[in-house]
Amino acid sequence: MAPGLNVNSLEFKLPDLGEGLTEAEIVRWLVQVGDVVAVDQPVVEVETAKAMVEVPCPYGGVVTARFGEEGAELPVGAALLTVAVGAPAPEEPAERALQAAAAEESSGNVLVGYGTAAAPARRRRVRSTGSAPQGSAPAQPVPTLPTLPPLPSPPRPDGPIPVISPLVRKLARENGVELRELAGTGPDGLITRVDVEAAIAAERTLAHAVTATAGAGAAAGAGAEVRYPLTGIRGLVADKMACSRREIPEATCWVDADATELLAARAAMNAAAKGGEGDGQKVSLLALFARISVAALARYPMLNSRVDMEAREVVRLADVHLGFAAQTDRGLVVPVVRGVQARTTDSVNAELIRLTEAARDGKLTPGELTGGTFTLNNYGVFGVDGSTPIINHPEAAMLGVGRIVPKPWVHQGELAVRQVVQLSLTFDHRVCDGGTAGGFLRFVADCVEQPAVLLRAV
Structure with missing residues (x-):
């Protein structure tokens, strides 16, 4: 690291994504710990009650920590990731890194779900001997940069879920399939639609078997009540309609x-x-x-x-x-x-x-x-x-x-x-x-x- 180079660790929080939206679900991380990001580069794809949104980071530097696994819901204002600003990559000249840090420290934007129109830079991997566990407390100024831990396949119980397609996530969510319990058959353990559909079929087979043994004396159509959570867009609609009926004659x-x-x-x-x-x-x-x-x-x-x-x-x-x-x-x-x-x-x-x-x-x-x-x-x-x-x-x-x-x-x-x-x-x-x-x-x-x-x- 160049002598005198000031390294600051900045925390980027989930911004306000629009009227009435107080939380978002992490669908897919677009960066890993150790990646170098540019100002306003999209770093995570989240799903709100209304739409899918790519969230850009207003800082340029090295990602030192991520908070929240894919599939987790975070409230607005919760930490998303931390970025070490002003740290050069070892394979780059220190002078060039200083210029990049000065130019990319922050966009100065007040984000409401979006950044400026600047084109995202290609990610670069920085190798170092330090470590920063994902989901840990906000990182302090660090003299060394973290290295990206390898992702196992299938994923560990506390690791990221290897699912790329939002449609696969939606299919799993609507049918109550726990993605962490699946071993993907795709490349590098990727969970595909076929894997989710197989899990759904297995669950239905089990359900039919349980029903068949419940006894012939059960009345047709009788069974346990089913509850559906009022979350996401359904919950938002419910709140708005109730407010309308409550306030408007x-x-x-x-x-x-x-x-x-x-x-x-x-x-x-x-x-x-x-x-x-x-x-x-x-x-x-x-x-x-x-x-x-x-x-x-x-x-x-x-x-x-x-x-x-x-x-x-x-x-x-x-x-x-x-x-x-x-x-x-x-x-x-x-x-x-x-x-x-x-x-x-x-x-x-x-x-x-x-x-x-x-x-x-x-x-x-x-x-x-x-x-x-x-x-x-x-x-x-x-x-x-x-x-x-x-x-x-x-x-x-x-x-x-x-x-x-x-x-x-x-x-x-x-x-x-x-x-x-x-x-x-x-x-x-x-x-x-x-x-x-x-x-x-x-x-x-x-x-x-x-x-x-x-x-x-x-």
């Missing part, structure tokens, strides 16, 4: 509308896009309902607000940040399209597609899941006509759209088969009364029945 009104002309307008728009106009993407019904919602909120802006009960004020919001309910394998999430009032139909449509794909992949960022001012809920995709949804707290209203199905309808004085949809509006009765809510919903229905009405609203 909500009411719902609904109306049936003839959506035949709206479907015809959509078909014409998509035909024009296919012919070379627009961005070539098909416009979804959700995008059209988003544009209709914006026009309705311009006429009835009180529904784009929130209530401040401490100040006893209704805060009317300037911008419309439209949330839309999206069902995923991980549960219900509400991505947010920001500044909808300033977007074109094609722009809204493209953003809806992007956010939907990110939601299904579990890659939504906390910023894409918060800050909504009004929610659009298309429960028609589940094959139902109507619903009385719970308001997405702290918003003031939610527009619901049922399935569109052919029904008998009086059209131009004659009975005809038309494409009919049921629309509902759930609203905060502190914000407005039935006249405002009814006016909003009637305007939405008029736009559905006669899309040309939107031209007057622009």
